[in-house]
Amino acid sequence: MNQPLFHINPDRNKPWNDLPDLPIHPDLYRTVEVMEQLANTKSALGRLHGRSIAIPNQGVLINTISLQEAKASSEIENIFTTDDELYQAYSEEGEDVSIKGAPKEVLRYREALWAGHQHLMDHGTFDMDYFIRIYRLVKQTNDGIRPSSAHIYIKQGGTGPNAGTAIYTPPRGKGIIEQKLQNLLEFVNDDEKYPIDPLIKMAIAHYQFEVIHPFRDGNGRAGRIYNINILTQKGLLDLPILFLSRYIIDNKNDYYSHLASVTQRAMWERWILFMLKAVEVTANLTFNKINDIISAKEGILEAIQGDTKIRKSEMLVQMIFTQPLTKVSHLTDAKIFAENTARNYLNELVELGILEKRTISGHHYYLNLELYRILSE
The missing domain is CATH 1.10.3290.10 (Fido-like domain)
Incomplete structure (x- = not known):
């Protein structure tokens, strides 16, 4: 009589100590x-x-x-x-x-x-x-x-x-x-x-x-x-x-x-x-999200470089695409900008419609609208 290729669990109420070792047939x-x-x-x-x-x-x-x-x-x-x-x-x-x-x-x-x-x-x-x-x-x-x-x-x-x-x-x-x-x-x-x-x-x-x-x-x-x-x-x-x-x-x-x-x-x-x-x-799905994120990142960088006088624009765009919510402290802690410069630049991106300023529990955040949309789809 042929032996089964895999011994199933015969009793769901008892520990399956006879769970077959790997590999399976x-x-x-x-x-x-x-x-x-x-x-x-x-x-x-x-x-x-x-x-x-x-x-x-x-x-x-x-x-x-x-x-x-x-x-x-x-x-x-x-x-x-x-x-x-x-x-x-x-x-x-x-x-x-x-x-x-x-x-x-x-x-x-x-x-x-x-x-x-x-x-x-x-x-x-x-x-x-x-x-x-x-x-x-x-x-x-x-x-x-x-x-x-x-x-x-x-x-x-x-x-x-x-x-x-x-x-x-x-x-x-x-x-x-x-x-x-x-x-x-x-x-x-x-x-x-x-x-x-x-x-x-x-x-x-x-x-x-x-x-x-x-x-x-x-x-x-x-x-x-x-x-x-x-x-x-x-x-x-x-x-x-x-x-x-x-x-x-x-x-x-x-x-x-x-x-x-x-x-x-x-x-x-x-x-x-x-x-x-x-x-x-x-x-x-992941491949498409990556492509969408990279396209959005490149498009926003092009818009910033064409429509503003923001310095270190590539570093700024990198930061706002590292996570959906950015704070002034993220830019200052990374030693990219001084506090006032960071705040002014983020507010300028709000005026361009790239970011949305939000106040949560008394703290100010800047939401990357395009990144948020891509991740939420």
């Missing part, structure tokens, strides 16, 4: 449909990669695209903030200002995304410290892998008769979570032993991380950071700027349904197709 995903989607996804991601590395100053992407990714990923966990609240909080980051609530949660995610990227730049490969560092930044906690005594299970949401019941119970027990994570780390890191296309490897690794569920909370956000960090670690992107969570939030029910279908019915093909499509769609 290639027959579970090596289909014509997956290979066709993989080609489309690699093409879109390659185009984004080529566009992003051609930009002279990548601070525009670092501070805007990754902030939108953080916002979308947090929304998947029902952490909502408005663009205005988020941009205000980001403009105050690093100053002696208390940032609270949902904006703080989103900024934590962005910090963790870049900390993960830096960890890989420093160490080259994923390790247990990577996972713990990401989790601690996302949750602002000092604990680590959940102890075997923590009886964690995934609950049915909503308000129906099954609300609150277990739909999945992750592995637990002495050393079990650690062993599963070590297997996952080897699978992702060792491309000679596991010569699988990195995009397919990312999809498999994301599923495995989520079902291991190594932490008390924050696993969803940590797993989505892991996705993007895999893409940079494998050289598919230079910077973690893919707007990947936008697709997941737009298709949230499918995301969770496909995760469950692997656990309950070994439907790996559907899951991998979903993740590949997510990368393709968001690579195209």
Whole structure:
């Protein structure tokens, strides 16, 4: 009798300690449909990669695209903030200002995304410290892998008769979570032993991380950071700027349904197709946003140089495109202009219709209208 290619979880109320180690059998995903989607996804991601590395100053992407990714990923966990609240909080980051609530949660995610990227730049490969560092930044906690005594299970949401019941119970027990994570780390890191296309490897690794569920909370956000960090670690992107969570939030029910279908019915093909499509769609979305931002930046610089006598116009435009809300102190702290000059120039851009002056909680901000529009679309 033939053995099954993948052992599913037989009882959602019991810890899945028999979760199969990686790799999975290639027959579970090596289909014509997956290979066709993989080609489309690699093409879109390659185009984004080529566009992003051609930009002279990548601070525009670092501070805007990754902030939108953080916002979308947090929304998947029902952490909502408005663009205005988020941009205000980001403009105050690093100053002696208390940032609270949902904006703080989103900024934590962005910090963790870049900390993960830096960890890989420093160490080259994923390790247990990577996972713990990401989790601690996302949750602002000092604990680590959940102890075997923590009886964690995934609950049915909503308000129906099954609300609150277990739909999945992750592995637990002495050393079990650690062993599963070590297997996952080897699978992702060792491309000679596991010569699988990195995009397919990312999809498999994301599923495995989520079902291991190594932490008390924050696993969803940590797993989505892991996705993007895999893409940079494998050289598919230079910077973690893919707007990947936008697709997941737009298709949230499918995301969770496909995760469950692997656990309950070994439907790996559907899951991998979903993740590949997510990368393709968001690579195209990110590519278009980058082009729109660069075009707007060039157009505004041309207008300033043609219609004003503003000095250091290129540096000024760079600053107002680094984030949607600019303050006088951003320009003075960067030692570009003295305070009065900075204020006068920003007000001059308001008169030109490039910026909009806003007063929030008694503080003055200058909103880049075109950048705000592009990021909000």
